[in-house]
C-alpha cells in the first residue's frame with residue numbers, strides 16, 4: 279500500500295501547497311481521499327491518470343477539498359471512452375446531489391458533455407480511443423455515508439467517523455482505510471474529538487489536519503472546528519498510532535521556524551515519529 283499526499287494545503291493558495299487530497303494505492307485500486315485545487319493535475323504529474331482512479335471519498339464539501347472533482351470526473355469520462363467502470367464516489371450528504379450537479383443531465387457541464395456526445399469529431403475521437411457509439415454519458419456510483427458506515431472492497435475496508443468541523447452547515451467525516459498492509463486514518467477537517475480518536479485507535483499512520491500552532495489558534499479564536507499542533511499530537515497519543523503525519527497546514531506554518539515550532543509542540547505530547555508533510559510526500563506500507 280502506498281499513500282501519496284497530493285495536496286497538504288488549505289484554502290490559502292501557495293504554488294507548492296493548496297488544498298487537500300490523498301491518493302492510496304492498494305492492489306489495483308487507486309483511492310482518492312478528497313480532491314482539492316489542482317489535484318487531478320498534481321496526480322498526473324506524479325504518474326497517476328484520472329482513468330486509474332477507482333474510488334473517491336469526500337470528507338466534506340469545503341472547496342479546498344472538492345473543487346477539482348469536475349476536472350477528475352470529466353477527464354476520467356473523456357479519456358475512459360466508456361471502457362472503464364463508473365467511479366465509485368462516497369461522502370456525507372449531499373455528495374450525490376453535488377456530483378449530479380456537475381455531470382448530471384442538467385449539471386454545470388451539460389454543454390460540454392452534450393457537445394462531446396453529439397459532435398461528429400468528438401464522436402470520432404471517442405471511437406479512435408476505443409469507444410463505441412452512442413457515446414455514454416459520465417457514469418458515477420454515489421454512496422452517501424454516515425458515521426459508522428463501512429465500505430468493503432476485496433483489498434480494503436474504509437470506515438467513516440464523525441468529524442467535528444463546521445456543522446450544521448456541512449456534514450463532515452474522517453476516514454480510516456484498513457488493508458493487509460496496514461491502517462491509515464485521514465482526519466479531514468476536524469477539531470480533536472473522541473470519534474476521530476476512536477477511529478484512529480491502533481492505526482499505523484494518522485494523517486491529521488494541523489492548521490497552526492496551538493497557542494496562536496487559541497489566542498486568535500481559531501481553535502474551534504480545527505486541529506492544531508498540540509491537538510494533533512494528543513489525538514495521536516490517545517489513539518496509540520505508530521506515526522503521525524501533519525497535513526492541511528495553514529499559511530502561518532509556512533516559514534521554516536514555524537514548522538520547527540509545530541514539531542516541537544507535537545513532541546511535547548506525542549513521542550512517536552512525526553512528519554511535517556510537503557506536497558508529494560509518499561509513504562510505502564508494503
Ligand SMILES: [Zn+2]
Nearest residue numbers: 338340443467
Ligand atoms: Zn473544511
